Amino acid sequence: MGDLMKEVADTAARERLWEPGDTIVVAVSGGPDSTALLDILQRLSQAQRLSLVAAHVDHGFRGEESALEAESVRRFAEGLGVRFEAAFIDIPAFIEETRMNAQAAAREKRYLFLHEIAQKYAASRIALAHHADDQAETVLMRIIRGTSPSGLAGISLRRTEKNVELIRPLLRMNKSDILRYCEERDLTYSEDSSNAKRHYFRNSIRLDVLPALTKYNPQLSDSLVRLAELASAEDEWMNAETRASYGRHVKLVQGGCQIDRKAMLDLHVALQRRLIKLILNYMGLETETTSFDGVETIRTAAGDGAASTWSADVGGGIRCLREYDTMRFLHTGTEVNDAQPVRYEYEACGVEEMTKRLAVPEADAILTFTLEAPEDGSMRSGRMEAVFDADELAFPLTVRNRCPGDRMRVFGLNGAKKVQDMFVDDRIAPSRRERIPLLIDANGHILWIPGVRRGASAQISSSTRRVLRIRAEFTSEDDIGSNKTHSSIHSIGKNVGGPGIAE
Structure with missing residues (x-):
């Protein structure tokens, strides 16, 4: 041979x-x-x-x-x-x-x-x-x-x-x-x-x-070939580390994916850059079209000193958003259009029917209404639960998303506060604000915004005879609150390779 x-x-x-x-x-x-x-x-x-x-x-x-x-x-x-x-x-x-x-x-x-x-x-x-x-x-x-x-x-x-x-x-x-x-x-x-x-x-x-x-x-060609061999082995290892970081930190959501920006910033800068490229690659953006400047723009937007809300088109029909501590990568058209929000409104419960389970698909939420006696631990509540004196409420109750100029009377404050200001105070992502459900009474007063704040109306007192407990449950990863029951996993693209260079 x-x-x-x-x-x-x-x-x-x-x-x-x-x-x-x-x-x-x-x-x-x-x-x-x-x-x-x-x-x-x-x-x-x-x-x-x-x-x-x-x-x-x-x-x-x-x-x-x-x-x-x-x-x-x-x-x-x-x-x-x-x-x-x-x-x-x-x-x-x-x-x-x-x-x-x-x-x-x-x-x-x-x-x-x-x-x-x-x-x-x-x-x-x-x-x-x-x-x-x-x-x-x-x-x-x-x-x-x-x-x-x-x-x-x-x-x-x-x-x-x-x-x-x-x-x-x-x-x-x-x-x-x-x-x-x-x-x-x-x-x-x-x-x-x-x-x-x-x-x-x-x-x-x-x-x-x-x-x-x-x-x-004189040995330049050999040196370049040796450089390629070294770079290839190190690139293979870095790609494996990047895929592992993707598996640990990236969550798939409707229309794309998201990552906690602090988790991303905790990675070495080399992994940050590769992870951004891998995310974009998985979403269908060809690696060759992902420029260094584009990756650096996203990294900079995730930094501590950058604006808390930000968005930019990154090419290939993909948009990157920063929403407080979340970096989101979405296919164009997925995010909510604030100028033309999809309106929704549901009747929640009437005076004769106060035990009900209401699905709100626009918000990926389920609201459960239960009538209780005051002695049944009725004072217990939280960000995802609210209790009201049922006899102090104006029925029927409805659930809808916000309208321009919405205000809510807040316990301990004089007057009412804008719902928009509450969303900003609570760092609610702009893409979520038009979908969050608001509980409204028959007089149009906002009683509760699940995961954000309860209004001042119908407070429990020593004279309360009947308690209406309402519990909110969000069913997708990008929703507010802490009681997410499962992830809504969706495919985000057709490419399943790593972020390497195509030949």
């Missing part, structure tokens, strides 16, 4: 790049790297019981040159006894239609084709021919453009995309070793003329920037 072939076999075994019996789609452009990869995998296939499919895409950039390349790949695959699939994709027309960058457009269409072939043959893996020189170029490109520690990890040896694993068996092998393998095996390959065009950023890095920098460090 040749040195390069042995290296690939050893890497595959150590990293578990495939299992015996796997079907692997091999992306073959016709260049030396993918030609060597297909030859190596074919030579290993019998001993490791691999079933191979060679897949080639003609991007339509180079006319007859591309067509000849496709025919050469077909003959090579057939000569190895490997099944062959090819596609012609008019990328120039696609670019004209979408205005995409040429390389990004080619990559999108190429990967789409590879996944289609993987699905056709029920393949569990797609093998790509990226090598160590590609890795060095990628890391340097990202440094020049600006990147995060995740970006320094460069191209991954393996990652899952659309339930298929993308593997790169040559990623730790140098280009010079690959060319030597092709020469030793007398393999015929094509040279892509576009690789010499310097208007492509990667080509400029390979042809000009790396050679210039190598004057200062």
Whole structure:
């Protein structure tokens, strides 16, 4: 077994790049790297019981040159006894239609084709021919453009995309070793003329920037590859820590999720940033569109010195809100529109019916009304319970959400206090204020705001003969009070990966 072939076999075994019996789609452009990869995998296939499919895409950039390349790949695959699939994709027309960058457009269409072939043959893996020189170029490109520690990890040896694993068996092998393998095996390959065009950023890095920098460090490429290896391992560990922090601190609620800002600020700043990115990623925001400045804006808004209420669109149809000590991430349209609140009003109980259970779905609340005798511990109450002298109440009682200008007479104060001011005093989140139920008597007086304050009306006294006890129970995580009975768990997005950089 040749040195390069042995290296690939050893890497595959150590990293578990495939299992015996796997079907692997091999992306073959016709260049030396993918030609060597297909030859190596074919030579290993019998001993490791691999079933191979060679897949080639003609991007339509180079006319007859591309067509000849496709025919050469077909003959090579057939000569190895490997099944062959090819596609012609008019990328120039696609670019004209979408205005995409040429390389990004080619990559999108190429990967789409590879996944289609993987699905056709029920393949569990797609093998790509990226090598160590590609890795060095990628890391340097990202440094020049600006990147995060995740970006320094460069191209991954393996990652899952659309339930298929993308593997790169040559990623730790140098280009010079690959060319030597092709020469030793007398393999015929094509040279892509576009690789010499310097208007492509990667080509400029390979042809000009790396050679210039190598004057200062002859081992620069090796150093960049080693940096990627280190960054990849540390990034994997940080991603695991971030997911653990997500599980400990993030609560799913209707339309999104929330986290206690103090719990977030207790994390190391590196975890804070990654956690914010992970939340946005889980909600459907592509990692590439999450800028450093955007993440820092959210972190700053959670700080002790920032405004206690704040909101901002963060892109992708997602809005971030700070509501006192809660940071909320919601899909646009989920939060309550204060300008046009949804009105609700229910009859709670009448003079003849004072035992009742009333559901208030707009508030995710249930109110229970019970008539008691004074001697039955009727003075007991709390933020979620209130007791009234039933004979001092004006029936029927109703339950509704607040109206502009609402005031309530408060025990111990002269006059009435605005409900809005009470919400601010009690740090009730703005998104909750329009949904909180208010208990109203027949004269329009506010008797009680569950979880906030009881009014001055119908106080229990020594002459009280009948007590009306009312208990409030909220049923979702983002509601006020302390007697939440369960979480209302909802899916917040389709992405389930970590906050790493896509390739």
